[in-house]
Amino acid sequence: MPLFHAPQGDLTRFIARDPYRAVSRIADRLGADAFRGKLMLGDTVFLTGHEKARLFYSDELMRQGAAPWFVKQTLFGRGGVQSLDGDEHHRRKALHLRLMTRDVPDQLADAFRDELARLADSRPGRIVVQDEMARILTRVACKWAGVPGSHPETHAGMLSDLFEHAAPIHMSFMRGVTARRKANAWAGDLIASARTGNLRPTRGSALDEIANYRTVDGVPLSREVGAVELLNVIRPVVAVSAFLTFTAHALATHERARAAAEDAPDTLVQEVRRTAPFFPMLAARTVRDIEIEGDPVAAGTRVVLDIYGTNRDARVWDDPFMFRPSRFQNREVGPYDLIPQGGGDHASGHRCPGEWITIALMRAFTDWTTRIDYKRPRQDLDLEMGTLPALPSSRMIWTDLRPA
Ligand code: MYR
Structure with a gap:
């Protein structure tokens, strides 16, 4: 049977208004997990759900030329690992995995814990969780990446703007x-x-490794692509601030979150990752003429995978719209079931190499919330579903913070 066509015509405005829910809403209406539509005037196939996520990560799809024009101007920049395929992707991805795995998540979590303890000891009268965490994570990320300077947190606003204003859906x-x-x-x-020797970053740090990296052709990265890759290491750590804000939001809005923070913090971390409106969708292009649901799809067609909807796939998750950390107790999670930071394999595919760092930082934050006292003044807790990421309107305000 041919793929359904979305009835709305070009979906760009529809998606811009509700970027997290638009694709699954259409899919639900059509009763299909794949459908055709137009996006930014181009023919596009939209996919949702874990089965179609598997297809999205097959070798029939590639990333080159798939990212929308605007993310190159903001979030990702040009020439970084996200836009590569083939041998150079493999080599560049190996660099990022080297930088972000082994004991790095634990190291970063330790540094983050120290910062959080200092914050509580300073007994701040009022913090905005999103902004305070972005500042702290900028400090942690810059130190670890080998970036010199005693106040790296002064760059927190610039780094946050890369992911808070990534899409042209608002004037900002x-x-x-x-x-x-x-x-x-x-x-x-x-x-x-670092290349001229004016700076001597720690050996093996991200700055050192990226400055000295050689491509598959044996040449160094251009200054711009080197900058993009260094930012690809630092920025996502700062962006974990959004997951921390979503954790604070869950604690404010769900009794189950408060119980899980004490008794089963890992399950809270996973449920927040599953439900948070963080990254809405991913794009790829077909490598060759293929068939989806038996319907021919021409080489070069854009394919969009709905992340938000896939994390709520009712074939995988019971009551997918319920916030229930206990669903993660004693549960094996498949590579296409829970994909807030991409699916499939970390080494060979495009799954985020920073996923373990995210989990370690969220766990440290969750533990910390059980060891502090704070007040939550009246504030607007609605998630701003028309923005990316869809943070709570208040960005989570806490007052009278101190050690418990
Ligand atoms: C990172 O820094 O790589 C992760 C940041 C995630 C931010 C999530 C919100 C931005 C999404 C905008 C792009 C939409 C592309 C279809």
Whole structure:
């Protein structure tokens, strides 16, 4: 049977208004987990659910030329690992995996725990969780990446703008574009200084490894691509602040979250990752003419995978719209079931190499919340579903923070 066509015509505005729920809403209406539609005037196949996630990560799809134009101007920049395929992707991905795995998640979590303890000891009268965590994580990420300077947190706003204003759905998109220009200049200077010897980053740090990296052709990365890759290491750590804000939001809105923070913190971390409106969807292109549901799809067609909807696939998750950390107790999670940071394999595919770092930082934050006292003044807890990421309106305000 041919793929259904979305009835709405070009879906760009529909998706821009409700980026997390639009694809699964159409899929539900059509009763299908794959359908055709137009996106930014181009023919597109939309996929949702764990079975179609498996297809999305097959070798019939590639990333080159798939990312929408705007993420190159903001979130990802140009020429980084996200846009590569084949041998150079493999080599660049191995670099990122080297930088982000082994004992790195634990190291970062330890540094983060120290910072959180200091924050509680300073007994701040009021914090905005999103902004405070972005500052702390910028400090942690820059130190670990070998970036010199005693106050790296001054870059937190610039780094946050890269992911908070990544898409042209609001006027504030220009903040994302400006941040990319400034961040590339900042990181490009660091790469250049590490190469000339003006800076001597710790051996094996991200700055050292990226400055000295050689492509499959044996040449160094250009200054701009080096900057993009250094930012690809630092920015996602700062972006974990959004997951921490979603954790604070869950604690404010679900009794089950508060119980799990005490008794089974790992399950809370996973349920927040499953439910948080963090990254809405991913894009790829077909490598060759293929068939989806028996319907021919031409080579080069854009294919979009719905992350938000896949994490709520009722064939995988009971009561998928319920917030229930206990669903993760004694549960094996398949590579396409829970994909807030991409699916499939970390080494060979495009799954985020920072996933373990995210989990370790969220776990440290969750534990910390059980050892502090704080008040939550009246505030607007609604998630702003029309923004990316869809943070709570208040960004989570806490007052009277102190050790318990
Ligand atoms: C990272 O820094 O790589 C992770 C940041 C995640 C931010 C999530 C929100 C931005 C999504 C905008 C792009 C949408 C692409 C279809």
